[in-house]
Amino acid sequence: MDNLDRGILDLLRQNARAGYGDIGGVVGLSASAVKRRVDKLVADRVIRGFTIQVDPAIDGMSTEAYVELFCRGTVAPEELLRILSGVPEVVDAGTVTGSADAIVHIRARDISGLEAALEKVRLAPNVDHTRSAIVLSRLIHRAAE
Incomplete structure (x- = not known):
């Protein structure tokens, strides 16, 4: 390149x-x-795809939260990927350092949709608990890819 x-x-x-x-x-x-x-x-897979970005407020997915995910014992990243891939409201996630095992970004239509998505995550057998922060206003958003 x-x-x-x-x-x-x-x-x-x-x-x-x-x-x-x-x-x-x-x-x-x-x-x-x-x-x-x-x-x-x-x-060469430098460009991995072409996509559109839709304004979540217009699309009706304007309720969002960042969720710290805490697991029981040691859980492989592949297992977290499997758990989180089954929740369509999860728009981004990554393993992290610190006391949490992962940070998860969730988007939903409303608070009840956010709660339902959180419950799907919490029901996974390896998940001990979560800690959530609901986004009040988005200040900066830069596409990473």
């Missing part, structure tokens, strides 16, 4: 629907050269 590829990625992060000609105009390549590079970035 070179600086041209990095420039293409930066532009695609800003607007994944940008035309190859528009991108090429910025980075100094023809549209076909940009397409070849994007195809190679996809083939």
Whole structure:
């Protein structure tokens, strides 16, 4: 990957629907050269997919919480992945250092939907307890990928 590829990625992060000609105009390549590079970035799994981001408030998924997950004993990350993958309201999760085993980001339509999602997580056999913080207002959101 070179600086041209990095420039293409930066532009695609800003607007994944940008035309190859528009991108090429910025980075100094023809549209076909940009397409070849994007195809190679996809083939090399540098670009893992193209997606849309929907405003959760408009989509009706504006209730969100960050949940610390505490497990009984030692639980492998793969087991946490299995547990959390079964809860569609979980939009992000990761293992962490500290007293919690994982941090889970949950989005739901309302408080009762959030409670139902939390209950699904809590019912997993390896989960001891959770500690939740409901988001009141979002201050900054930057897409990581």
